[in-house]
Amino acid sequence: DAGITQSPRYKITETGRQVTLMCHQTWSHSYMFWYRQDLGHGLRLIYYSAAADITDKGEVPDGYVVSRSKTENFPLTLESATRSQTSVYFCASRHPFRADSPLHFGNGTRLTVT
Amino acid sequence: TQLLEQSPQFLSIQEGENLTVYCNSSSVFSSLQWYRQEPGEGPVLLVTVVTGGEVKKLKRLTFQFGDARKDSSLHITAAQTGDTGLYLCAGDEDNDMRFGAGTRLTVKP
Numbered sequence: 001d002a003g004i005t006q007s008p009r010y011k012i013t014e015t016g017r018q019v020t021l022m023c024h025q026t027w028s029h030s031y032m033f034w035y036r037q038d039l040g041h042g043l044r045l046i047y048y049s050a051a052a053d054i055t056d057k058g059e060v061p062d063g064y065v066v067s068r069s070k071t072e073n074f075p076l077t078l079e080s081a082t083r084s085q086t087s088v089y090f091c092a093s094r095h096p097f098r099a100d101s102p103l104h105f106g107n108g109t110r111l112t113v114t
Numbered sequence: 115t116q117l118l119e120q121s122p123q124f125l126s127i128q129e130g131e132n133l134t135v136y137c138n139s140s141s142v143f144s145s146l147q148w149y150r151q152e153p154g155e156g157p158v159l160l161v162t163v164v165t166g167g168e169v170k171k172l173k174r175l176t177f178q179f180g181d182a183r184k185d186s187s188l189h190i191t192a193a194q195t196g197d198t199g200l201y202l203c204a205g206d207e208d209n210d211m212r213f214g215a216g217t218r219l220t221v222k223p
Contacts, residue, residue: 100145107155
């Protein structure tokens, strides 16, 4: 089925460890996004990518690294996890050339940093 | 600082009541989208408004985009328990999509 898949669904890690969240989409959308969702803040943009090998910082990029070697994959890496990075992370994709095109979201990864 | 301010943050009403939620910003957007999110899932698009002054209806939901394209409202008529969820607005600035903090709506039977 076409869609956007995030893995893992849940992750518990320790402070200081590196962790990578995976995102895969089957629509061949050129735009992909990573958001984090926290109570009281809504969805905050971490990074986005306009195409393979093109990435840009969003609102809260510090402590995160992204790569986009293939159009369909957009992994997010926390290089040295901190407790403040405990959150629900959502990946999304979008068709770029229509003003009314929606963001298509995955079901999220709930990350807990202990 | 939130680029998009949504109000109220929480809203609890009885089934059958009407309600309006708001999304305000000091920025002008090329388009504005409303999403609904259920627990454990990602947000799902309800509507996109593009033109200043635009009004769109989706069954019992009416969406307005302000003339200056800085604010929007969502009105629900005769709310149902199935309308319960988190309603998010998102402004589009050249594919940099920014979200408000959301309005958490609870509709009680």
